[in-house]
Each structure stands twice: as structure tokens, then as C-alpha cells.
Amino acid sequence: MADAASRLRSVAEQVLGVPLPVRLRAWDGSQAGPPDAPAIVIRNRRALRYMLFKPGELGLARAWVAGDLDIEGDLYGALAHMSGLIWERGEDSRTLAQALRDPEVRAAVRELLRLAGPPLPPAPPREEMRRRGHLHTRRSDKQAISHHYDVGNDFYEMVLGPSMVYSCAYWEDGGTLETAQRDKLELVCRKLGLSPGQRLLDVGCGWxxxxxxxxxxxxxxxxxxxxxxxxxxxxRKRVADEGLTDRVEIRVQDYRDVRDGPYDAISSIGMAEHVGAAKYLEYARDLYALLKPGGRLLNHQIARRPQRDEEAYHVDRFIDAYVFPDGELAPVGTTVTQLERAGFEVRDVESIREHYALTLRRWVANLEADWARAVRLTTPGRARVWRLYMAASALAFERNRIGVNQVLAVRTPESGGSGLPLRARTWNP
Structure with missing residues (x-):
């Protein structure tokens, strides 16, 4: 099979309808494309079968996780080139179904079938989530959370650093990851107006x-x-080591089963993305009921951009299968509306989008700096999942494809007094 790279490049350009902005290197050693561009490496023909049997994001993801597809050179540069073809194509771009009406495209696909070898669907990598039952039941949510977080605390320590905070940090120029995460936690506390003797519920408390x-x-x-x-x-071990067991209780519990309110404040940091659109109003109402009158909620949540056709929106299949099963992103306006429908008065919305890009790049650097250990702590496929997910997410935040917002909301009492000062934005640490 001589010059597989040139043949693959021709096929890709026929299907996509645009020139391929990256170099291809195939399993036979052949290369095609700009010599100074990042290279997409197709290690074997199984990668093609993954993409044929699941065209689009999921097929590419399976080939990547299995190690059959790789990137040589600048990871961010390659993803930036490819994002325009995979994730950021305009709404007027032709779909695969439209492309297949073209006889030349159909001929290109037949060529791809010849290149791919035996027409047998390869098994998905074992890191892929296998779903059972309905979405967002207590059981399915527990399975989804376990898939993402029960990867091994040592692995997360290596990626996140000593802070063990798995959400967007709050940066100053020249700051460290640890300082930025401490400042984010302090920012949340100040927005909630915490003071000695109050009760705080931390939903999705992580580590x-x-x-x-x-x-x-x-x-x-x-x-x-x-x-x-x-x-x-x-x-619990960290709490004990800090000597705080008299003030901090960590529970394995669904937020829907918390019954010991009212609380003075609730923090929900990077948790609401797991709730799902169909359950979001229930989530907001449950938290509202757990707050005393005048109590505050700080909802820190990733948001997507609104779509021209919201009914056509679908979740990223790579992230859904390998990273955050059953997770859903909503526009920030939708989140604010649902909180208000639940009874909250929304008092402040702060976008910290650029901060998450900086955070993710630091996590990727931590992962790459100790790659061999990351593979030992998890699996080669799992480490590859995290590298691709975090690097692609950093670009998505930088390009305003997604954002992250801190929404401060109050269970305002009937008297109308919110409890916030007239000039409330004095909380930055």
C-alpha cells in the first residue's frame, strides 16, 4: 500500500470540501501536506475503521484513545487547525450526508474503505462509558460521576497540583496555579459573605x-x-489533617437527598454541568429550599454559546463518551432564567472565561511533565483522554466557544432586603 498518506489526504479533502491544513503521516511511513505544519499520525488501518464506523467526533475519539491516532509536534497548533474542520465549521457548511451526494466524494469514501482493510467494526476502547438505564436518575448520576472522578486520587494530584481543585482558577499576571486556586476559593467565600458561625453547604465538594x-x-x-x-x-483525610473535623463533614450523598437545611450559604463549583437540562429547574429549586431567607448561592458553571437552532444542539460525543458522561452545557442566560424561575434573585454574574484557558494549560503541562507516571496510575487510554480533553477545552475557552460564569443568587426574603451592600463588588481578594 504505497503512499497511504497522499491517498488519505486526497480522501479527506474530497469529503471535507476544503484543503487539509495539517500534515498526515501514515503507518507505511509516507507523509503528505505542509512540511512545517503539525502532523496527524495514523498509526494503523484500525484508525480508519474507527472513523468509518462512527464518522465524526466519536470515531476520531475512539482512534485517539486507542492510540491509533496521534499528533506529532505542537498539540495546540494541531487542534487549532483541526477545530475549524471538526468543531467550528459554520452552520452553512455541508454535512456528511450532503457531501455524499457528490459522486467524487462517494468515490473518495470507496477509496477509504479500501485503505481501511477488513470491514469489521473495532471494539470501542475500554475507557468508553457504557450507559445503563435513564439519564440523571440517582443511580445513573452516581455511575457517571464515578466514571470521571474515581480514576485515582494520585492521578488527580499529579494533574491538579497540591490544591486539588478541579475547576477554573482565578489568575493574576505571573501567579502560580496554587495561588490562583486559593484566590478562586477566597473569591467564592467573599461573594457568599461567609462569617464565623454560619453553615455552608458545598454541593459537589470534590476533594x-x-x-x-x-x-x-x-x-x-x-x-x-x-x-x-x-x-x-x-x-475526610485532608479535613482530619487540618484539624477541622469539628467543623467540616464530608458525605457521600446526592444533593437531592440533603434534608438538614436551612443553610446560610451554598457553593456549587463546577457541579451544575452534571445536572442536565431536564433536571436543572429541580436542582435550582432544591438548593433554594435548602437556604434560609437571605441566604446566598454561588453557582460556578461552564456555559456554551447559544445556538441559532437550540433544538439542533447536541453534546460533544467525545466528552459524553469519555469525560463527562451525561453532562450538558447551557447558555448563561438559560441558567440565570432557571435560577430565577426557582425563586432566586440573581444579583451578580461574572465571566471568568480566560481564566479557565490558563488553568487548563497548566493542567496539561502537569500531565505532560510526568506522562509515564500518568499512564502507570491510570491507563494509556485514560491519560490520552485527559490530554486531549484539557487541551481542546483550553482552545475552546480561548476562542469563546464556551465560557465559565460565577452567578451569585439570593433567596431574598419577603421584606425585599437582599443583605448585600449597596456597592457589592468589593469582594475580589
Whole structure:
């Protein structure tokens, strides 16, 4: 099979309808494309079969996770080139079905079939989530959370650093990841107006960083809930090491089962993305019911851009299968509307989109710096999932494909007093 790279490049350009902006290197050693461009490496013909049997994002993801598809050179540069073809094509771009009406495209696909070898669908990599039952039941949510978070605390320590905070940091020029994560936790505490003696509920408490910071720095009592057993074990040890067991309780519990309100404040940091559009109003109402009158909610959540046709929106299939199963992103306006429908008064919305791009690039750097250990701690496929997901997400934040917002909302009492000062934005640490 001579010069597979040139043949693949021709096929790709026929199907896409545009020149391929990257170099291809195939399993036979052949190369095609700009010599100074990042290279997409097709290690074997199984990569083609993945893409043929699941065209689009999922086929590419399976080939990547299996190690059959790789990037040589600048990872971010290659993803930036490819994002225009895969994720950021205009709404007027032709679909695969439209492309297949072209006789030349059909001929190109037949050529791809010849290149791919035996017409047998390869099994998905074992890192892919296998779904059972309905979405966003207590059982399915626990399975989804376990898939993402019960990967191993040592792996997360390596990627996240000592802060063990798995959400967007809050940066200053020249700051470190640890400082930026501490500043984010402090920003949340200030927005919530925490003071000694108050009760805080931390929904989706992760490895306990927010709970520990709030108790240690602001003197509050904290209940943190998570669906991950591994997170809970780790968080409880951290709480004990800090000498805060009298003020911090970590539970393995669904937020829908919390019954010991009212709380003075609720923090939900990077958790609401798991809730799902169909359940979001229920989520907002549950948190509203857990707050005392005058209590505050800080909802820190990734948002997507609104679509021209919202009914045509679908989740990213790579992320859904390998990263955040059953997760859904909503535009920030939708989130604000749902919080208000639940009874909240939304008092402040702050976008910190660029901060997440900086955070993700630091996590990728941590992962790449100790790659061999990352593979030992998880699997080669899992490490590849995290590298691609975090690098592609960094670009998505930089290009304003997605954002992240902190929404401060109040359960305003009947008297109408929100409890916030007239000039409320004095909370930046």
C-alpha cells in the first residue's frame, strides 16, 4: 500500500470540501501536506475503521484513545487547525450526508474503505462509558460521576497540583496555579459573605478544598457532598489533617437527598454541568429550599454559546463518551432564567472565561511533565483522554466557544432586603 498518506489526504479533502491544513503521516511511513505544519499520525488501518464506523467526533475519539491516532509536534497548533474542520465549521457548511451526494466524494469514501482493510467494526476502547438505564436518575448520576472522578486520587494530584481543585482558577499576571486556586476559593467565600458561625453547604465538594478553605479562613461549619467514594475518603483525610473535623463533614450523598437545611450559604463549583437540562429547574429549586431567607448561592458553571437552532444542539460525543458522561452545557442566560424561575434573585454574574484557558494549560503541562507516571496510575487510554480533553477545552475557552460564569443568587426574603451592600463588588481578594 504505497503512499497511504497522499491517498488519505486526497480522501479527506474530497469529503471535507476544503484543503487539509495539517500534515498526515501514515503507518507505511509516507507523509503528505505542509512540511512545517503539525502532523496527524495514523498509526494503523484500525484508525480508519474507527472513523468509518462512527464518522465524526466519536470515531476520531475512539482512534485517539486507542492510540491509533496521534499528533506529532505542537498539540495546540494541531487542534487549532483541526477545530475549524471538526468543531467550528459554520452552520452553512455541508454535512456528511450532503457531501455524499457528490459522486467524487462517494468515490473518495470507496477509496477509504479500501485503505481501511477488513470491514469489521473495532471494539470501542475500554475507557468508553457504557450507559445503563435513564439519564440523571440517582443511580445513573452516581455511575457517571464515578466514571470521571474515581480514576485515582494520585492521578488527580499529579494533574491538579497540591490544591486539588478541579475547576477554573482565578489568575493574576505571573501567579502560580496554587495561588490562583486559593484566590478562586477566597473569591467564592467573599461573594457568599461567609462569617464565623454560619453553615455552608458545598454541593459537589470534590476533594474538600472549598470546605477546608471556608472553615479554616472564615470560621463556618461546612457540609460537603459528593457522589464519589474516592473523593470522600481523600477529603475526610485532608479535613482530619487540618484539624477541622469539628467543623467540616464530608458525605457521600446526592444533593437531592440533603434534608438538614436551612443553610446560610451554598457553593456549587463546577457541579451544575452534571445536572442536565431536564433536571436543572429541580436542582435550582432544591438548593433554594435548602437556604434560609437571605441566604446566598454561588453557582460556578461552564456555559456554551447559544445556538441559532437550540433544538439542533447536541453534546460533544467525545466528552459524553469519555469525560463527562451525561453532562450538558447551557447558555448563561438559560441558567440565570432557571435560577430565577426557582425563586432566586440573581444579583451578580461574572465571566471568568480566560481564566479557565490558563488553568487548563497548566493542567496539561502537569500531565505532560510526568506522562509515564500518568499512564502507570491510570491507563494509556485514560491519560490520552485527559490530554486531549484539557487541551481542546483550553482552545475552546480561548476562542469563546464556551465560557465559565460565577452567578451569585439570593433567596431574598419577603421584606425585599437582599443583605448585600449597596456597592457589592468589593469582594475580589
Amino acid at each position: 474538600g478544598s472549598m470546605a477546608i478553605h471556608a472553615a479554616r479562613e472564615h470560621g463556618v461549619s461546612v457540609v460537603g457532598v459528593t457522589l464519589s467514594q474516592e473523593q470522600a475518603v481523600y477529603a
